[in-house]
Amino acid sequence: MNKTLVSSALIAATLMTGLMTSINTLAASRGSSTQSGKASYYHDRFHGRKTASGAAYNKNSLSAAHKTLPLGTQVRVTDARSGKSVVVRINDRGPYARGRVIDLSRAAAREIGLVNKGVANVKLEILGRSGKGGV
Numbered sequence: 001m002n003k004t005l006v007s008s009a010l011i012a013a014t015l016m017t018g019l020m021t022s023i024n025t026l027a028a029s030r031g032s033s034t035q036s037g038k039a040s041y042y043h044d045r046f047h048g049r050k051t052a053s054g055a056a057y058n059k060n061s062l063s064a065a066h067k068t069l070p071l072g073t074q075v076r077v078t079d080a081r082s083g084k085s086v087v088v089r090i091n092d093r094g095p096y097a098r099g100r101v102i103d104l105s106r107a108a109a110r111e112i113g114l115v116n117k118g119v120a121n122v123k124l125e126i127l128g129r130s131g132k133g134g135v
Helices: 003-029 106-111
Strands: 034-041 063-065 073-079 085-092 100-104 120-129
Touching: 034 106, 073 100, 085 100, 085 106, 100 106, 100 120
Parallel strands: 034 100, 063 085
Antiparallel strands: 034 120, 063 100, 073 085, 073 120
């Protein structure tokens, strides 16, 4: 196979991936103010580890991980069944489990009753940006 063709295909795929990530981030931060899906929460073993924002994960803070929202974005997370909600700040990337839209800190999960369930259907409302994204 022609090396130039393979290289061109790899470059095109990389550019498309970057473009799609930029489009998703732009849509999430501008036009789309809500999102629905499944939420889970971080295991305690991650307490103290560095997040994508550079800050250490603190299971007692109201923080979360999202794949595309800008770090520092504040989001209201509402449990679809109970109606309980909590406002978190995005300071990490993830979740990496298929079908999940957000990973909450243990404290945030406790606020909406997610700790005993493990996973719940939630609605996310993007409230805006606040500061750097670290917690």
